[in-house]
Amino acid sequence: MPIQPSLRHPNALRRSRTRRTAPRVNCPTIGQCFDIEVARDPDGWMIRIPEIGGLVRVGRRAEVEVAARRCIATRTGIPIGYVSVFVARETAATT
Structure with missing residues (x-):
């Protein structure tokens, strides 16, 4: 009796099951996110943007x-x- 080749490829099925999410991107592609530091002072809020x-x-x-x-x-x-901005650090007022 001849052996027929299988239509299913086990390696291909295994790869498709493990890759359910998109690969992580290290740098934003559409916009840019900046870390900011926010501090409360007596007159309001002071925002520091270290990158610029x-x-x-x-x-x-x-x-x-x-x-x-x-x-x-x-x-x-x-x-x-x-x-876009991300508040990396927020501090309260010091007296």
């Missing part, structure tokens, strides 16, 4: 991310829609 050497002061905590994105966009020339 920027400092911004705002009155309310809700304005921190938008102000940081605006500062980054004006200094680097990247459109504000492509800039």
Whole structure:
């Protein structure tokens, strides 16, 4: 009796099962994310952007991310829609 080849390839099936997620990308491809440091002071909030050497002061905590994105966009020339920020460190006021 002749042996017929199998239509299933075990290695191909195994590879497709283990690769369910997209590969991780080390650098953003659409926009750029900047780490910021936020500190509370008596007059409001001080934002430090170490990657570009920027400092911004705002009155309310809700304005921190938008102000940081605006500062980054004006200094680097990247459109504000492509800039994202991540609060890496937030400190309270010291008296």
